[in-house]
Amino acid sequence: MRPVVTLELLATPAEVSAVRRALRAYGIDVQLCVSELVTNVIRHVGEGVPVTVRVWEEEGGHVRVGVTDPDPRALPVLVAAARAEAESGRGLALLDALAVRWGVEQEAGRKTVWCELLVRVPGTPERSGRRKASAGALGPSSARS
Numbered sequence: 261m262r263p264v265v266t267l268e269l270l271a272t273p274a275e276v277s278a279v280r281r282a283l284r285a286y287g288i289d290v291q292l293c294v295s296e297l298v299t300n301v302i303r304h305v306g307e308g309v310p311v312t313v314r315v316w317e318e319e320g321g322h323v324r325v326g327v328t329d330p331d332p333r334a335l336p337v338l339v340a341a342a343r344a345e346a347e348s349g350r351g352l353a354l355l356d357a358l359a360v361r362w363g364v365e366q367e368a369g370r371k372t373v374w375c376e377l378l379v380r381v382p383g384t385p386e387r388s389g390r391r392k393a394s395a396g397a398l399g400p401s402s403a404r405s
Contacts, residue, residue: 263314263326271301271311271329279313286315287379289358290323296351297327297373305331318376322360326374332366336373 267282269275276298280291294313301311312328338352355362355375362375 263316265313265315267313269298269311269313270308271298271305272307273302275311276302283313283315286323289377289379290315290325293355293358293375293377294325294327296355297325297375300336300351300373301327301329304334305329321378322376323379324374324376326365326372328370328372330370332369332371335364335366335371 265283267279269279276295279298280295283291283294298311298313301309309329309331312326314326314328316324316326318324336352338356358377359375360378362373365372365374
């Protein structure tokens with residue numbers, strides 16, 4: 261299946277805002293997850309690195325998003341809840357709470373962090389029960405599928 265949306269950009273704070281605007285039709289959950297993933301690239305791989313954001317519309321109201329960057333070694337780690345005064349550390353917990361599932365695909369010279377969300381796909385009727393029940397636990401695994 262080919263992606264419906266492909267955005268190629270440099271990972272900068274300004275581009276995070278531009279990506280959110282570009283994905284507005286997919287709703288706030290997709291916007292939040294993608295902006296968290298691009299922000300993680302900025303923080304853990306480096307500002308200004310090339311990033312590709314892809315969106316696939318799948319059957320059953322699922323949307324799959326993937327953020328590809330050039331560092332296959334900088335893997336996302338889901339950590340225990342951040343303390344109230346912490347300035348960071350909530351991004352993957354947010355993604356984990358919103359996504360039906362998520363994970364990492366490593367290849368030579370790059371990785372893709374992806375997630376699947378149950379959302380209203382643009383141009384389709386609204387569905388009820390769009391989110392899974394939260395498991396509530398932040399397990400030791402860096403990805404859930």
